[in-house]
Amino acid sequence: MKENMNVAVMNGIGKMGFITRPIPTPAKGEVLIKIDYVGICGSDIHYYETGRIGNYVVEPPFVLGHEAAGEVVALGEGVTNLSVGDRVALEPGKTCGHCRYCREGKYNLCSDVVFFATPPVDGVFQEYATHPADLCFRLPENVSNLEGALIEPLAIGFHAANQGGARAGQKAVVFGAGCIGLVCMMALKAEGVSEIIVVDVMAKRLEKAMTLGATATINAAEEDTVERIKELTGGEGIDLSIETAGTEITTRQAIEVARKGSTIVLVGYSKTGELTLPISLFIDKELTFRSVFRYRHIYPMAIEAVAKGRVNLKDIATHIFGLSEIQEAMDRSVSDKANIVKAAVRIDQ
Secondary structure (H helix, E strand, O other), rough: OOOEEEEEEEEEEOEEEEEEEEOOOOOOOOEEEEEEEEEOOOOHHHHHHOOEOOOEOOOOEEEEOOOEEEEEEEEEEOOOOOOOEEEEOOEEEEOOOOOOOHOOHHHOOOOOOEEEOEEEEEEOOEEEEEEEHHHHHEEEOOOOOHHHHHHHHHHHHHHHHHOOOOOOOOOEEEEOOOHHHHHHHHHHHHHHOOOOEEEOOOHHHHHHHHOOOOOOEEEEEOOHHHHEEEHOOOOOOOEEEEEEEHHHHHHHHHHHEEEEHHHEEEEEOOOOOOOOOOOHHHEEEOOOEOOOOOOOOOHHHHHHHHHOOOOHHHHHOOOEEHHHHHHHHHHHHHOOOOOOOEEEEEEEO
């Protein structure tokens, strides 16, 4: 094995470049992974465009990328659950393991989490990475490394569906047909929800939603979303709404179309972090708000869903770039959102 690796770094807002770093050595309980694919997440794009998300500020050179899969090439001391040659999906957040939330099993709420590509922690747009073996999940033979990298966003979709209590017989709506909206839709379908409406303003994303299993779509730029949902549900309204667009208008619409006593799951972040909502209507309908922050205990079920054919994950990725094309990959992910539903970077070229 060579001694050094190529690393793609963010050198400033809108600026990518490359540096060379030593290939890391796995510590006790860790494995060394030769990274194959890394998905480009909305958070990567946001850091690239603005240099920050809330209090998390990029200090260049910074490595983006947290949706990863690859091959185990070395084992640290004490690792018994994996072998060299295993292909794995990496769950990107390492938690403390001893706080109240970790002890309760809600480890995604741990305040001391170390998460790939969340400043100051570097991500994995690089050839190799070390990671705790317990956070590396073996991929079955019929699940590709590209699908393995996309298990991370799919985990968000399943967590959203679980938070909403998704079940057969429900009528659901997903606001937003980007990658997260689509994986939420597919998770709902995998958990038995047979009637799923997807709302967006980009025609190609809505076309993708239909090919992946939506029962109906609404182009909010051309139709009255609330009236159309009333038509589609025979005036009954929606049992479960999942909001991934992060806008005030879609969140208000979720309240308007909700059936009394139903649930709304908030996944998307608004640009300002604040929304003005019709709370009186929310109270009158006795609705329930649930929210999603990453995921917990989801990777095994998400991988199984893909392996069993319940989720067509590979068709989410519409554009693949090589590591050498990282500048173009990031630029186009920003400028061509109407066409790029999900981009991924192939590291192993």
